[in-house]
Amino acid sequence: MATTEGTWRYRDRFGDAFGRTGFRQFGPGVVSSLGVGTYLGEPTDAVDDRYREAIVTALENGVNVVDTAINYRCQRSERVVGRALGESDADREEVFVATKGGFVPFDGSRPADPGAYVRREFLETGLASPDDLARGSHCIAPSFLDAMLDRSLDNLGVDQLDLYYVHNPETQLAVRSREAVYDQLGAAFRLLERRRIAGDLGSYGVATWDAFRVPQGHERYLSLPEVISRADSAADAVGVADHGFDGHGLAAIQLPFNVHMADAFTERVHPVDGVEKSALECAREAGLGVFTSASIGQGELSVEGAIPPEIDERLAGDTPIQRAINFARSAPGVTCSLVGMSRPEHVRENVAACTFDPLGARAFDETFE
Template sequence: MATSSGTWGYRDRFGDRFGRTYFRRFGPGVVSSVGAGTYLGDATDAVDDRYREALATALTNGVNLVDTASNYRCGRAERVVGEALRESGVDREAVVVASKAGFLPFDGDRPEDPARYVRETFVDAGLVDPADLAHGSHCIAPEFLDAMLDRSLDAMGIRSVDCYYVHNPETQLAVRERDDVYDQLEAAFETLERRRAAGDLGAYGVASWEAFRVPPEHDAHLDLAAVLARAEAAAETVGVEGHGLRAVQLPFNVRMADAFTVDAHDAGAEDGPVSALEFCHREGLSVFASASIGQGELAREGAIPEDVAARLAGDTPAQRALNFARSAPAVTAALVGCGRVEHVRENVAAGTFDPLGASAFDSVFE
């Protein structure tokens, strides 16, 4: 698991190479504000090889945050993360590793009959009750999350994960009421609290695509205040002091700024609703911004509005997009895909520039 001495020691290796606030506090230590994502790419050996080299390059050049999930690239992403950790030579205690569970993962490639695979691998094996499934592919029941955490640790060859996310819980809203999904989350958090107490994870979070950036009337909306209350209740039930909900992952970039602009979360009767980023800022939750360069779209010249681009530091559109995401309140890190070494070098270099200050960031939206 990442430690204070390990992550601070990692930071100190780079001296003044990076700009202001490139390393930020998370967990017991610090984490780079550019994180290595592992979502995109085909489930092939060739893509594995590119990721392995790119991740090792990131780890040795100033990125000590790796984000993955049990279902990414048919389960290959976690395996490659583990291989890159070992091959990079970087101390495990210096690296913050995050993974997720929620979508039923395949094992190396996409099966010819996915429904049969799910039935035989998960339902018949007793890992998933069909009643807990949404769209035949999503589950956040305690027994499933427990098994997936073990699978993640085995796949990466590590003893513990630093942050484990419940992945896209809004998927369950397709088949059940919102209060029932909050109940599911509380049960999931109880499981993760027990695993945290056992030393298998350092913290947990919720990773979403729509839930936290859409208005309350949207079918996919989940309220962060309600989610936080369920984490507090879970910690009390398990009997641990203080909950382990520390992170929220959501899309945030210059074209998908809803997490900053949409007031969708209950901040109490006096203040009324606030944005996801404002809520997390108030509650001390770390935000990890996914899609920070719009899955590559914002890396093209002209993709960032000219008036916004002019305020952002960076030599390339991708660097400016990353520095926009890194500038937002409550954002601890901007996640970006790292499937190629050349992209890693460009993305890491974004951290040599300073992010926008709070006033400058706010002025973008005026």
């Protein structure tokens, strides 16, 4: 697991090469403000090899955050992260590893009949029940997450995870009420609190696409304050204080954020003591880290002209990608911006973005005036 001593040691080795806030505090340790994402790409050996080389390059050049999920590329992304951790010069204690559970994962390749695969591998084995599945592919029942967490540990070749996300819980809103989904999250959090007590993970979080940035009336909306409340209740129910923990283990959220998807900053949809706040503001005040996905719009912001000129001219960076990364890194409350990196040359360009200073809070606010 990443440790305070290990992550600060990593920061001391690379931090001087970066601009202001190239590394940011997360808990008692520090993480790079740029992280490696592993979502995109076909489930092939060739893509595995590129990812492995890219992740090793990142870990050896100042990026100590790697984000994945058990369903990414049919479990191949987790497995290649594990190989890269073994090959890199970085110590395990220096690297922050996050993964996710919620979507039913294929194994190595997409099956010819996905429905039959899910029935055979998950329903008939008892890993999931039909009542717990949403859209035939999503489950956050505690027993399912428990099994998937174990599988993720095996895939990654690690004894402990630094951060384990409940993955896109808003998917469950397709088949049940919002209150029922909050109850599901409470049950999932109780499981993750027990795994935290057991030493299998350092913290947990919620990774979303829509939930925290859409209006309250939206069919995929979830209230971040309510989610935090369910984590408080879960910690109390499990009795974490008796095991030396100070409060719940909910430590982070993940959501998309870029120059074209800035809702997490602009949309005030989370009521806190009678005041509507944005997801970023709510998370910051609650002490949660924020890891942004789609930080370069899954590649759409890599071309000249993709960033509005009036914003682009304010951002530091030699290339559109570097400026897009620096927009995401500049938002108040953002801990780390995740970018898919499946080639070493992508890593080098992205890491160079961190040699530039991000916008200050006031300058960032001015981009929306």
